[in-house]
Amino acid sequence: MTASPTPTDAPPLPWTCPFCALLCDGVALARGETLELRGSDCPKARQALAQQPADTAAATPTIDGRAASLDEALDAAARLLAGATLPLFAGLATDVAGIRSLYALASARDAILDHLLGDAIMASVRPLQDRGVYYTTLAEVRTRADLIVCFGTRPAERYPEFFRRIAPGEPRRREIVFVGTDTDPAAAGPDTELEAVPFAGDAFDTLALLNALAADRALAAPPPGPLAGLAARLQAARYAVIVWEPGASGAQGALVGEAINRLVGTLNARTRAASLALGGSQGGYTANQVVTWLSGLPLRTGLFRDGLRHDPWALATARVLAGRNADLLLWVSSFDPSATPPAADLPTIILGHAAMPPVAGAPQVFIPVATPGIGAAGHLFRLDGGVVVPLVQARDDGLPTVAAIAGAIAQRLAAPASGAGS
Amino acid sequence: MSTLRLRGGRLYDPAHGIDGEVCDLGVRDGRIVALHENEPVDREHDVSGMIVMAGGIDLHSHIGGGKVNLARLLLPEDHRPAPRTDNPLELASCGACTPGTLATGYRYAEMGYTAAFEPAMALSNARHAHMEMGDTPILDHGAYVMLGNDELLLEMLAEGGDPALVRDYVGWAINAARAMGVKVVNPGGISAFKFNQRKLDVDEPHVQHRVTPRQVVHALARALTELAVPHPLHIHASNLGVAGNIASTLATIDALEGLRGHLTHVQFHSYGTEGPHKFSSAALALVEAVNAHPNVSIDVGQIIFGQTVTASGDTMTQIRNAALGSPRKWVGADIECDAGCGLVPFRYRDQSYVNALQWVIGLEIFLLANDPWRVVLTTDHPNGGPFTSYPHLIRLLMDKSFRDEQLARLHPEVAAHAALREIRRELTLYEIAIMTRAAPARLLGLADRGHLGVGAAADIAVYREDADREYMFRTPEYVFKDGELVARQGRIVATPVGGTHFVEPGFDGAIEQRIARYAEHHHALDFRNAAIGRDELCTCANGGQLLVTPCAVHGTNGT
Numbered sequence: 001m002t003a004s005p006t007p008t009d010a011p012p013l014p015w016t017c018p019f020c021a022l023l024c025d026g027v028a029l030a031r032g033e034t035l036e037l038r039g040s041d042c043p044k045a046r047q048a049l050a051q052q053p054a055d056t057a058a059a060t061p062t063i064d065g066r067a068a069s070l071d072e073a074l075d076a077a078a079r080l081l082a083g084a085t086l087p088l089f090a091g092l093a094t095d096v097a098g099i100r101s102l103y104a105l106a107s108a109r110d111a112i113l114d115h116l117l118g119d120a121i122m123a124s125v126r127p128l129q130d131r132g133v134y135y136t137t138l139a140e141v142r143t144r145a146d147l148i149v150c151f152g153t154r155p156a157e158r159y160p161e162f163f164r165r166i167a168p169g170e171p172r173r174r175e176i177v178f179v180g181t182d183t184d185p186a187a188a189g190p191d192t193e194l195e196a197v198p199f200a201g202d203a204f205d206t207l208a209l210l211n212a213l214a215a216d217r218a219l220a221a222p223p224p225g226p227l228a229g230l231a232a233r234l235q236a237a238r239y240a241v242i243v244w245e246p247g248a249s250g251a252q253g254a255l256v257g258e259a260i261n262r263l264v265g266t267l268n269a270r271t272r273a274a275s276l277a278l279g280g281s282q283g284g285y286t287a288n289q290v291v292t293w294l295s296g297l298p299l300r301t302g303l304f305r306d307g308l309r310h311d312p313w314a315l316a317t318a319r320v321l322a323g324r325n326a327d328l329l330l331w332v333s334s335f336d337p338s339a340t341p342p343a344a345d346l347p348t349i350i351l352g353h354a355a356m357p358p359v360a361g362a363p364q365v366f367i368p369v370a371t372p373g374i375g376a377a378g379h380l381f382r383l384d385g386g387v388v389v390p391l392v393q394a395r396d397d398g399l400p401t402v403a404a405i406a407g408a409i410a411q412r413l414a415a416p417a418s419g420a421g422s
Numbered sequence: 423m424s425t426l427r428l429r430g431g432r433l434y435d436p437a438h439g440i441d442g443e444v445c446d447l448g449v450r451d452g453r454i455v456a457l458h459e460n461e462p463v464d465r466e467h468d469v470s471g472m473i474v475m476a477g478g479i480d481l482h483s484h485i486g487g488g489k490v491n492l493a494r495l496l497l498p499e500d501h502r503p504a505p506r507t508d509n510p511l512e513l514a515s516c517g518a519c520t521p522g523t524l525a526t527g528y529r530y531a532e533m534g535y536t537a538a539f540e541p542a543m544a545l546s547n548a549r550h551a552h553m554e555m556g557d558t559p560i561l562d563h564g565a566y567v568m569l570g571n572d573e574l575l576l577e578m579l580a581e582g583g584d585p586a587l588v589r590d591y592v593g594w595a596i597n598a599a600r601a602m603g604v605k606v607v608n609p610g611g612i613s614a615f616k617f618n619q620r621k622l623d624v625d626e627p628h629v630q631h632r633v634t635p636r637q638v639v640h641a642l643a644r645a646l647t648e649l650a651v652p653h654p655l656h657i658h659a660s661n662l663g664v665a666g667n668i669a670s671t672l673a674t675i676d677a678l679e680g681l682r683g684h685l686t687h688v689q690f691h692s693y694g695t696e697g698p699h700k701f702s703s704a705a706l707a708l709v710e711a712v713n714a715h716p717n718v719s720i721d722v723g724q725i726i727f728g729q730t731v732t733a734s735g736d737t738m739t740q741i742r743n744a745a746l747g748s749p750r751k752w753v754g755a756d757i758e759c760d761a762g763c764g765l766v767p768f769r770y771r772d773q774s775y776v777n778a779l780q781w782v783i784g785l786e787i788f789l790l791a792n793d794p795w796r797v798v799l800t801t802d803h804p805n806g807g808p809f810t811s812y813p814h815l816i817r818l819l820m821d822k823s824f825r826d827e828q829l830a831r832l833h834p835e836v837a838a839h840a841a842l843r844e845i846r847r848e849l850t851l852y853e854i855a856i857m858t859r860a861a862p863a864r865l866l867g868l869a870d871r872g873h874l875g876v877g878a879a880a881d882i883a884v885y886r887e888d889a890d891r892e893y894m895f896r897t898p899e900y901v902f903k904d905g906e907l908v909a910r911q912g913r914i915v916a917t918p919v920g921g922t923h924f925v926e927p928g929f930d931g932a933i934e935q936r937i938a939r940y941a942e943h944h945h946a947l948d949f950r951n952a953a954i955g956r957d958e959l960c961t962c963a964n965g966g967q968l969l970v971t972p973c974a975v976h977g978t979n980g981t
């Protein structure tokens with residue numbers, strides 16, 4: 001399993017970065033002993049690339065901490081799964097092919113499905129399920145937005161290339177307003193005005209005020225000037241976009257989302273507006289999309305024998321584990337070596353990043369897998385929902401894909417008598 | 423090599439004028455062949471007394487892509503209760519009006535359908551749409567890419583719309599999205615709504631580009647004609663759902679100037695303004711126009727009473743409909759400078775005057791149109807109702823007394839005055855076979871589907887004769903996909919991956935420079951990733967067969 005290094009003088013590979021849900025695809029990768037990003041200074045991508053082991057030969061499967069062959073590990077994983085009655089498939093940080101393959105396994109074993117960013121994903125799904133949403137996508141923001149309100153977030157902190165990705169292609173005046181944070185210099189650009197507007201109280205109070213002002217409702221007390229000014233500009237904008245970050249909006253993120261959606265709805269009665277929820281990294285939106293289309297229900301659904309059940313609260317990984325409502329954990333994490341499984345006193349199967357540190361404790365099978373976009377091609381959903389971006393293989397590191405591993409385990413489960421492979 | 427014989431069935435194969443002839447049907451390696459009656463076969467089924475048709479083809483059903491998946495997300499209540507079947511071949515999947523893709527494939531196949539076409543694939547969402555369709559088991563599938571609200575085309579038309587430029591762009595887009603055809607949705611209107619225009623008549627200019635829907639429709643129809651794409655322009659006309667929109671629909675037919683066009687879900691576009699409610703049936707006017715224009719085909723978009731969700735690219739319309747939604751919530755989106763998306767849950771009520779009349783209008787269109795080859799049976803799944811209601815719809819069309827019983831239950835003014843009461847026609851099995859198989863295959867240019875002739879794919883549905891046509895069409899005795907038995911008496915017995923239908927019209931590659939330049943300034947995806955390659959399509963579509971329909975001028979052989 002040795003990576004075959006490409007000579008450094010080979011031209012950089014046009015590449016899609018898989019390390020956050022922006023999925024920048026206008027960049028390239030120089031491939032030598034290490035992988036180096038070209039066309040962007042994104043610190044997040046650089047750090048992730050630096051974590052890719054130069055030599056994956058050391059990354060072998062383990063069973064209870066002891067090195068094992070892939071076949072032994074697959075057999076052991078199949079045995080653990082065959083013995084489980086309430087498996088939890090969590091993490092789910094993989095690509096479309098990975099989720100497709102895991103779903104067949106989950107269906108056969110009546111598993112619960114959740115993602116490692118499940119809380120954040122549910123914070124955007126729940127307001128949609130309750131009241132609905134009007135959203136927009138990157139190209140629309142780029143082409144149309146004259147007022148961008150970053151509500152309670154500085155997007156470039158977790159999505160470093162965000163402002164470059166939404167920069168207009170031709171000179172166009174626009175305003176970017178940060179509500180509840182300082183302005184972010186990363187947002188600066190020609191014809192761009194930056195402004196910060198403080199919260200009036202907390203996020204909820206602020207949104208309540210903005211909603212009242214946007215709807216021209218009478219207020220008990222005069223609102224703070226900057227907020228009233230912002231409301232007036234929202235009403236006057238040709239196309240206002242409210243950017244928020246479900247994963248950074250606290251435990252009540254879903255309520256923030258609901259208030260933002262209401263604000264957008266009010267504005268859309270007279271002018272044009274839309275929201276954009278930042279999230280879905282580590283294959284989060286991918287897992288949610290694929291599970292939704294296959295099953296009919298989003299993540300945090302159990303494919304139980306007596307029926308499918310979706311419960312965004314009770315079927316969260318942490319709650320399932322705390323309530324001892326699972327007897328096996330299958331943890332999938334192929335992008336970030338630090339995304340290790342939560343502590344659980346359960347038999348655990350890990351399909352993990354090759355650089356993931358060993359996890360102590362319960363009986364365990366670890367199988368290192370390729371990172372989509374590094375060791376394998378693949379597809380991921382971008383953070384604005386509907387755009388699927390193809391990933392290319394950066395190098396052949398000899399690691400199997402999640403799809404291949406899940407398929408091999410499913411085959412063993414379907415033919416239990418066949419015993420160990422060759 | 424494997425062979426199969428269906429012995430003694432009554433064949434309905436309108437493509438060959440066969441109307442209930444008793445005849446054996448032979449299959450070898452997934453294709454229909456002529457077998458000598460004594461030739462030994464691997465499997466033989468005695469289907470004497472049963473009705474044999476080609477597998478059903480749904481040419482307009484929202485089965486895959488961002489919009490459909492948002493509808494699933496929006497309506498978890500549609501998926502409750504969600505029992506699992508006891509069939510180990512079926513993976514867990516649930517839902518009624520927008521089932522998961524797996525359930526969609528199983529339920530269609532159980533009903534004798536073997537292909538379905540997603541009508542509203544956004545160019546920017548094409549990979550996603552092909553993925554969902556690839557995860558819809560058993561069915562072959564394909565999609566129409568939405569054009570006519572993409573800013574680049576509108577820009578080209580605003581510059582004068584050089585037909586060669588438009589043709590090459592449309593050709594590029596079809597290839598890039600791996601589409602089977604092109605759908606235009608509220609021509610120009612989805613884009614106009616992004617500029618806050620709330621209404622757009624056929625001859626009204628787009629507030630920004632100053633282009634009219636008439637120009638958009640004509641330019642696209644002309645491009646498809648020049649590209650020799652078999653499926654005519656699929657048109658969701660202006661002013662969907664608005665009282666009096668028959669005027670827009672007739673103007674849209676006029677805009678074609680004799681070029682081929684397929685008007686979709688025409689029920690939603692056949693409304694007058696007469697009567698006390700200023701809402702009336704214009705079915706007769708629509709049908710007269712269709713009868714008079716052999717270049718025009720239609721599908722109906724029949725409504726079915728009960729809960730559903732309307733899923734459309736037509737944001738301009740859906741923001742208006744949102745207030746009528748039930749439950750009261752909706753999703754809208756502006757998408758990548760090429761599309762929009764609007765989802766409004768809806769409950770059609772038989773005691774609502776408007777809904778009752780919509781039901782009547784759909785049936786009137788089916789029953790008044792005189793050429794079944796230009797009429798396709800659809801409910802615009804899920805917009806008018808879920809595809810699982812097709813057997814019920816077929817019974818309404820074939821059974822006058824059943825229809826009258828249903829009509830009598832509707833809103834009293836509709837029940838008392840509808841012209842439908844006087845329509846005696848009952849569609850025959852032959853006509854149903856046209857509207858559900860032969861006509862959609864012909865309109866799509868599928869030479870080897872939708873019929874039972876030698877060389878056709880052995881997609882076959884066998885029904886046990888029953889006077890209750892709903893019962894009969896709900897549970898065929900046997901369903902074969904490419905010669906493989908996939909459903910038996912309503913139970914799935916095999917789940918092959920379906921194939922992807924698409925076309926590859928030729929175009930002048932020089933257009934790519936213009937598109938790349940536009941993408942660089944407006945899009946958020948590198949132009950390198952704009953088009954789906956064949957290998958990538960295969961991956962997206964889950965490894966199913968790639969089924970290319972040749973583009974060729976009628977009467978000549980394609981290459």
Ligand code: SF4
Pocket residue numbers: 017018019020021022023024040042043044045159160161162
């Ligand atoms: S912003 Fe995200 S996708 Fe873009 S280069 Fe950085 S980590 Fe990669």
Ligand SMILES: [Zn+2]
Pocket residue numbers: 607658686687734
């Ligand atoms: Zn439509």
Ligand SMILES: [Zn+2]
Pocket residue numbers: 482484541687802805
């Ligand atoms: Zn439709």
